[in-house]
Amino acid sequence: MKINAAIPRRIGGLTVLFLLFTAILVFLGYAYTHYYSVPVFYLDREKFTLDHTENGKSLYTSSSGTKVLVQNAGDNRELSINGKTFSIIHEKALSGFPYEVRYPEGTTYRVTRHGDMFLALDEQGEFIPELTVEMNGNRILSPGEERYFPSALVTAAYPEFHNSQGSFGILVLSVALFLFGWCTFRFEKFQRILFWASLRWIWFEQPEPSDFYFFTSKIGGIVIMLGSIVVAFQSL
Template sequence: MKTSSSIFFVSVLLVSVLTGVLSKPYFTDRVFYLYEDTYKFAGEQDHLVTYHSSTAGPVQVLTDDELHRTVIIDGQSYMIADKSVPYSTKFRVTYPNGHVYVVERIKQEGEEDYPPSALVSAAYPDYHFKRGMPGFLFLALGLLIFGWCSFRYEAFQDFMFRLFPQRLMYENPEPSDFYYFTSKVGGIVVMIGSIIVAFKAY
């Protein structure tokens, strides 16, 4: 029993560390979307920033000056001009075909190949964001350990029994076989639930 428990906790520890290391970029890298493609920072040279996606070609952003940027997608240049004034965020987006759009608060949608709001998001790192909620991974780990203890350890099951207020209604109450059975079943359910919770992080 001790051997299987040791294997379980060592496995949980290794999986947790591995998940944390492999998931770190997902939760910490700032990204933006063009269509369904996710882009993140790849490098910067002079005034040219490059963003890569695993599902599409690169996007480059050329910073002309503090108020003007050019987003380059598939060799096409989209000009972004910051026309913001105090208390009002506004951008002018000029497409290669000459169409001009005004984007306010990154909500306006266009009918071009790329929505103007998405181009503004690509041009300004302030509108890139981090993905996921890593707190769910910690919650999942706690649930997994709780479920395993409920399933595996009679001492833990007895401890949980003592926490039930219903036992105060009886003199010298003792957990029944049915209680131990439901504890094991509950532990299995909680462990399965911990996997679902872990996926919520992404």
């Protein structure tokens, strides 16, 4: 009777593991498709994602409801933000600074890209430090400072400069840590494997894990699972 009773429990355990791994794969696939692989860009501390594209026009939206409409004109772009229009002229023959950014007020800047960094110059050829000042969570604009930096507008205008949000690799690491912690907490066989792998048995005359070892393994498993949640948030 005991042998027959053990078989259903074993099958039930395998079923739980199968369902768990299936749920994890579905979760990772959904997270990658709907979050980590989604291209985004930032304007004035707001994150924008593509809403739709139609007839050479792309509409991007943020969680606050702000909209950015980008219209293609060959290699050039025209951005409409809060009723204002910004023009970007892509001049391939222009030495060093291929993007000319024109603001609604008539101000013009030149922008170039070096690796993952942009460099912007004003009409006098002076470098523009694109730094922001905040007070009580609100951005403070300095005299003459643009709300939208020239390089940020160039990034918004061209999809090839958009970046995927978050780090999917860190998410996978957090899931692996959670599984490791769960197995450490749940399965005595796994705890024994860790005991032998740690080579602790070398120092004992009777190499068997103690009750205290099993207890600390469960506590360690809980700590690892909680830590994996913290790591998961770091992936966002």
